[in-house]
Structures are given as C-alpha cells and as structure tokens.
Amino acid sequence: MAEVQVLNVAVLDNPSPFGNPFQFEVTFECMEDLPEDLEWKIIYVGSAESEEYDQTLDSVLVGPIPAGRHMFVFQADAPNTGLIPESDAVGVTVVLITCTYRGQEFIRIGYYVNNEYTDTELRENPPLKPDYGQLQRNILASNPRVTRFHINWEGCAEKMEDSENVDPAPNAMLSPSCTPGKAPPLGLVPDNSMNCL
C-alpha cells in the first residue's frame, strides 16, 4: 500500500479564462515520515492525438513531509499556446497531475478540460486561428480520474521484485461491463476494483 494517499484535489479558480494559471489544492496523507520530497507535476495535454504536444506546466518539490495530513496549493502557469496544435485548442482535452517519489510515479490524477468560447457568436463560428483571449477553460472538477501505481517506497534503486509479476492494466479505467466505444469511459469504477477472473 502506498505511503502517500491523496485525499482530495480541489480545483481552484475554475472555470477561468484560458490564460489564468492552474490552481490545484491538494490534500494528502502520509503514513510515515518521508525522507525525500514528493515531486508534483502538472501536465497539459495539447492534443489527444500525440504525446508530442504534452506540456509540463510546472513541477514542484513538496517537502519535508512528516507523517500526517497535509495540504498545499499547486499553481502553474497556463500552457504555452504556441505549442498547442490549432485544431486542438478548442474542445476537450486533459490536464494531468502526477506525483512521483524517488523518481517513481505513484499517482496520476486526470481531469477533462473543456476549452470553449464564452461568446456565442465565436462558439458557433470559431475562428480558424484560435483566439485564446476569448477562450474559457473549464476543468471537469467533479470527475477526477485517479490511477494509482505500485511503487517501491523503500527507495533502493533495485527494481521491485513483485512489480514484474503484474501486467500493465490498460483497461484500468473501464468498467468491466461497459462497451468500449459507446460509453464515455469515465469514472465508472474506482480504479482498484475489478472483475476477477
């Protein structure tokens, strides 16, 4: 079991203009004193089609962390619009918050983000070149998608023995019974429940 449990992430300043910084208030609980810092990252997915357009908005170290419950606000600047493909600027994308300990990612929190023009006129006839000044960013805060990873908290560089016993679970986020391609596979199942056998 993980030493660090994320209890809550509150999305602050949402919805907000596209250029506003992202603000996440993270509450987490730590079972034991952590000798090293946690590294948090906000990654903005520029385009669904390729990871090329991912932007790491910022990364911070969080520490020192004694056992207990803690919170902090992670603020990061809005994505660099120059790196976002124009065709993907408007519409649904994803922002990810990841946390790593000793270089190992143990939690990934994803939110859908909808970028839309507030102006009805613009919404119906979107300009070819996105007008970022008019865009509003709306993070679907009510529906975080949390994926947890098993990592070695003890911190020796050696690979965890049991990790190799576990196959990656690409379908982790899908409900066992939902038909792919039809249902929006969002938040159906808490990530660690499953359909055995």
Add this chain to the structure above:
Amino acid sequence: MAPVLREEDEKNENIPKLLCQMDNHLACVNCVRWSNNGLYLASGGDDKLVMVWKRAAFIGPSTMFGSSSKLANVEQWRCVMILRNHTGDVMDVAWSPHDVWLASCSVDNTIVIWNARKFPEIVMTLKGHTGLVKGLTWDPVGKYIASQADDHSLKVWRTMDWQMETNITKPFSECGGTTHVLRLSWSPDGQYLVSAHAMNNSGPTAQIIERDGWKTNMDFVGHRKAVTVVKFNPKIFKKKQKNGSTPKPSCPYCCCAVGSKDRSLSVWLTSLKRPLVVIHDLFDKSIMDITWTLNGLGLLVCSMDGTVAFLDFSQDELGDPLNEEEKNAIHQNIYGKSLAITMESHLSSTIIENPEMLKYQQERQGNQNPNGAQGSSHENQTAKLTNVLNGESLEDIRKNLLKKQVETRTADGRRRITPLCIAQLDTGDFSPALFNSVPILPGSSTSTQLTPQISSDSSTANSLGLRPSHDPTTTSPNKTAEENKDSGPAAVNSIGMKSNLLLTSASKIEPMKALDSRFTERSKATPGVTSVPLTIGITPLDRVKDSSSVKEPKGKDETSSDSEDKGMVKSLSMAKRKGEMEGAEVVEKRKKGRPRKDAKMMMPISQPFPQTPVSAEKEPSRLTTPVAVLKLPTPSIQKSFSTQVSTDAITYLEVENEVSVVSGARLSQLKWSREGREWDMLLTSRIIIATGSSDVVAVACEDRTLSVFTTCGRRLIPSIILSAPMSALHCSGHFVMALMASATLSVWDVQKQTALVKNESLNPILSGTDATVSQSFLTQQGVPVVSLSNGKTYCFNSSLETWNLIADKQDSLVQCADFRNCLTSQDALGSMGPLALTQSRNLSAGRLASRFSSTPHHLQQGMTLAFLENQLSSALILLSASEYRHWLLIYARFLVNEGYEQRLRELCQDLLGPVHKSSSSSWEPTVLGLRKRDLLTEVMPVIGQNLRFQRLFTEYQDQLELLRLK
C-alpha cells in the same frame, strides 16, 4: 440491513445504503471477514496484502477521492494495519475464535498465522501445501485450523504446535479443473469439517470430514459443478417444538449452505438426508462467498457476476437456535472444557515442565505487555491529535493557503513547497470540528457544460464491501460494536458491481478514447520507472483475455450481451493508442535495457573497499583468458588519475605520471590528501595502480615494483619486485593484496611483515572455465576474495591453503532457500560485511523462493538448510564475525521453526563446549573473536520460543547457568 430487508427503507433516500468505500487495496480484493467481536474487518487481496480496518470515530462524511460515487462515506473505516508477508495473492482470511489469531492463505502456497493481539507479529507460517491455498477455516474450539488448496488436499493443522494434524487427499484425487476459491467450513459444534470441491464417483460433492478420526464417509451431493463455498450457520439448532405435542428430546443439528460453480445454492440440515432447499440459477456466474447473519436466519451470498443475494429463513424452517450457553454446554460435553475457558488460557495446552521455562515464558509475556501498554498509550496520544491550526477554521486556511504556504527554491532552482500540516496522525482520528464543518468533497465547483457528454456514468455506484445486517439509520460510533456483532463475521467478495449504465451519446466519444489512455499511462519523462500500473488486479485468465482482445478487430465491440464477453472487450477502447505505446516502449526498453545490463556485469559491485578505477573492467576485450597460460589483464597506463580511498575519512590519491624530467629520468608523482593534510611522493617509474586503506598506501609501478607507504608517506618496505605485471591491487587495514597478470595472488601483512598468501595461482578456480576475474577485493581481516564472471566467488583460506567457494549466482540453493520467516527486522540491517557484499544480488534472488512455490516443502526445507549452512561456513572462512553471528541466529531460528532437533543439539553442544575443563579438550571457546557461550546465550531465547524444545532449552540453560556461577 434495513434497506435490504424492507423495500420502503430501500427507497428512503435518507437511509444510506453504501456506508463506506475503502479504496486502499491496490488490486482485486478476494476476501473480507469481520472479527468475532465486530470491531475489525480484515481484507485480503491480489496485492498480496492483508489489511485490517477499524471504524474511525469522529470523522464526518467524506468521499474517497477519485471514486465515481458522489455519496459521502457514512462510516469511516481506516486501515489500521497492513500485513505484508505473502508473496502472492491472498485468497482467504479467517479470524480464530475469540480473535486471538488471524490466518491468511495465499497463492504462494502458505498460510500465515498473525497474532491478532499484536499485529503485525507473525505467529507461524504454515507450509506444506504444494498448490494455491484457497480456503481456511478455524475449528470453533480453536484447536485446529483447516486449509484447502489446489493441490487436491485438505490439511488440518494443530494450533498447539502448528504442525500438520492430518492431510486428506482421497476425496480430492479425482478433482479436475480449478475453482476460484475453496472456502471450506467447520460446523459450529466442531464435529464436522466440510470441504469445498471434492469428487465422489465423478460427481462434484462437498466432503464431510468427521473430527473423530478424520473419517471421510459422507458428503453433500447434488451440485452439477464444483463446490466453491461451504458455510455453516453459526447457530446450532434444535427441532421447533410444536404447540401441544409432547416435547421429545431431539438431537441438536447444524445447518450448512453450499454454493457451487453451477450458480446454485443448497442449504442442508445435518438432521436431514436431503437438502432443506436448493435454489438453481441464483446468479449468472459462480458463487464466490456465503455468510450467515449472527442470528442464523439470514444468508448472504455473493457471486462472481457482481451481485449479492439475501435469503431470509424463518425459525419454522431451520428450527430453534440454541443460545450461547447451550452451545457452550455442548462444547463442554464434547471437549471437556467450554469454549470460553479454552480460549482464556488460549495459546497452548502444552504443560510447561519446569520453572525455568515458565519464568522465561512469563518474562516474554511481561516484555510484551509493557510494549502493548506503551503502544496503547501512544495511540491515545496520537488519537488526541495535535491541532496545528491555532484555532483557525479549515475554511480560512484554505482561502489563504496559496499566499501562506512556504515556497523556496532549491539549489538547482526548483520550486519547493512546504506543505501545510493540517493534522498529525498515526491511527488517525481527526478533530470532529475540523472535518464535520467542512467536508471535503472532490471538486469545489461543478461544471455544467461537459455533463451531457460525460455524466451518464455517474449513476453507477460501486461497492467494495458490504456489511450485512447493519442498521444504517444509526451512525453513532459507539453503537458500531453491537451492530457488527449482529451482523456477524460477514463476508462478501468484492467484485466490481454490475453496472447497469445506459449507453448514451455514443457518437461524441471517439476523440475521448485517445485522451482516456492518458489517465493510466505513466509519463515517460519519469526517470527510473520500474513498476507497472496496478490499478486493477488481474487474474491470469484476464491477462489472456486482455492480450487477445487487443488484437481483435474493433467490430466485435457490440457483442456484450453475454457477461463473459464483457471481459473480452473491455480493454478495446483503449487499445489503439495503448497498443502503439506499448510497441514503442518495447523497442525503447531493448535499446536501453541491453547495454545497461552488460555494463552492470562488467562493473564491480559497489564496495566500500578501496579500489582503483583502473582495474580489470577497463578493457573488457582483453579479459578473455587463454586456454593454456592463464593471464590476467593489466590496466593501461594513464597520464594521470585520481582515486578515492577509505570511506570514513575522505582520502584521495592523485597520480600524475611523468610530471617532470630530471636529468633524463622521468619522475611520477603520487599525491595523497586527507582532510586538508597531504603529502606527495616521487617515483621513478610510471604508476599503474595506486590504492590505499586507512592505514597504508600501496602503489604498483610499470617496472613491476610495488611500494608501500604509511599514511604519512613514509616508506614501509623497500620496493617489492613482482614476478609479473600487476593486474589488481587492494589494501585493507594493514593488508595488501596483489593480483598479478600471471594469475597469481599474494597477500602481505605489512605491519607484521609476513606473507599470508604467497604467489598462489588462480589456476584451480580459473581452469576449465572461460570465466574471467570480474572483481577482487580484500576483507578487513585480510582474506582475499575473487569473483569470476561466471558468478562464482572464491576466497583463499591461508590456513587451509585452499580456494573456497563462497558464493555462486547459479546456485539453486540460493534461489530456492526460503528463510524469510526467520528474519527479524534487525537482521535486515545487521548483515553488512564481505559475505553480503559478494552475495548482494544473490540474496535478493533468494527472496524469490516463493516463485518456486511448486517445490515440495521438504525439498525447500532441505535447500534452505543447506543454504544457511553454506552461509555460516562462508562467513567463518571470511573471518566475518558480525555476519557469522547474523547467520547463526537465522540458522538457529530456522532449526527451531522447522524442528530440526538433532542439528540444534549439535549446534548448542558446539557453542557450549565442555562444561568441565579438561586438558585434552580441543574445544575453542571463541569463534572469530566471539565468545561461543555468549552466542549460545543469544540463541537460547530463540529455542525457548518453541515449546517443543523446552527440554533442550532447559538442558542448556541449566548448563549455561552452571558455567556462569563458576
């Protein structure tokens, strides 16, 4: 239970249905069990963990972050203990009567008995099954525990000495196929044990095993497929007295529910020859678990299809349940003592034969008790919770958190935030004011624009665990205990609930799929990613399905009517990008993986001993050994190099060759520095290797000379002329070790000016192999150690004048030895030394023992024994006292655990030596500078732990005492 029992309660929105959802397990949960007192819940899952949960009072409703359900948890259950020991999926857990022990069984073929009064202490690991252990049940009197496994056997173990009482295989010999679980059950009167999945005349049965002689003459027949679960009603019944009829004395009987893979359930009374009731096709899939309510009239059954069924019986159907007193009376009749009495003097019925042992046992308990007391007082303290918020409300804090939080820059310019500690916790009860006033719900604001697309799923609630017969209207914490008692040790296998979601807005989803994969894939940017997503546990079957489904064409998506197909297609939506991703990753892994591995092979194991960077591995091409003449590579001469020697006080050696030319002679300079002090030395020949220890510095030159200096730079001995060029040179303490290119080895003690090893050839260890020397070093005691590229490590013993094998990576003993349960937490730290150094990687491999879980126990036992004895003798030959002691204690613990009396006796005898002095005795009172009798004193408590050895314990304890008095 109200909403389950009454429809109007179910519809009443004010009555919460899902009380708490615990997300902490990292993989599929296979089993949940309430403790008998109802205070704790134990869960075991595919993540190899057993978790013990306790109701946390004073926390208001909150949700599990990231779960889909919007419902707040009505009750807060916190994981108070994580029990780690199993190396495979935990299949079943069981609380012993009176919650003295908790047993868990796993696909690692073992059963672990935990001390439920002192978690996470392990009382015993029961080994003997050769297949996946899939069910456990305690004898209601607490004398036995029974387990059933895939190896076609049912084993009964005594709780007195944790040895096997009986092994029943006959009814299972015909069993083909496997079931997911094999939950067997013991009748409440203790007379019968009923197994899952047995066969009789090629028909599936539940075998009845009589306690008396473990006879297997009867069975429950009728299921069409394998029996997965058997569960006895906790009550003993007697015939319902009909009004008017004369009360006939009737025999009390038990009631048993049997669930099967054929999706049907049967309920039997031991007084009837035929089942009381059979319900066919209750579920769509196999039955996974069954539990009775404590009053004996309710039955909950859960199935692999994700549904739970509740069956309500009347007393007319089952009979009159006996009360606890009557039940105890029955136990007393049969077993002499009532259950309560037996359990009070719980742990063992072995008579302690002498006062010494009793004293020791009492001391042990005494030692435990203060610990326990301390622990609880500590708990109280932490439970009180230090509020660091200085009276501010959480809301205020949250408003200003961004401004208030301390943000600094690290040396490399990165942002570092010091998080605000809002609660210190261990056992974690929170200040009620804090969290009741501001229940933190995920998402402080909700979006409206996206919901038409995405919210269709939010209707599906998921349940991880379910506590039956809990009255949901009461949430007062102090009532919980009672409530839980009512509900009994209920168990529901948690399966993702059948989601009955409406599939809507299919058209808009396509682009989302690509995004979805992003939630689960780990960022590649993360360095050193070693493990893989664990978000769901996967059974082997699933894996097969997943991999096959990825390859399937997308056209198959529509066929989801059959529930079995659901598993097949569930991963498809993610397949596209994920598939590409995986392909890419594989390629990348290959690119990176190979060279690194090779490099690792070449690199010496990192070691605290001085070693020059210019040693054998520098030029791997030259490492090949000629067949006829053994020749070791020599390092090439460098213009200048520096090396760090001695780790305690940081010491550097810098070498600069041909610094100056004085009258035709080329001089080389050696510079030594330690914490500000430094000296330098000029040599006439170019320096090949320089090395040093805390006491001496040794330098090998091109002209085949070896010079040794003190740490002040004074020359200790005139240049030694070597027979061949130097290949590797090491210093440790006063010892200097030289490995020549002619594959000969010398070790000198420069203080005493003696040769410990004189031009000893490496022929014996190198000939016949094409291995090369991959590493060499010298221990603090002056024992030379040479590792070869074939994974074997040798040391040269100067008294025997032999090469001794001390480590072998291919050694199957190392791979299979399993002594983990003999390790204590201190042991893990205490094994630093030359032996650990040479074996560092092998030992982690030794921990893979469970992989070879099919190995029969006796074989593994033998291998472990052999391995431990090897370790002991290796530590001895390496003159590594601390490691000798370390392995000796592990060895003793292993002997005690596995019951090797002869060896234990021999060990004790050697450590004790002759009690009466005699001149003829060749007994050495010390080993490696450790007094043997002191070692024996350390071993004694280990022996005292097993009552079987109490006589041995007494015998040696007495003699030690006698010697002390002398």
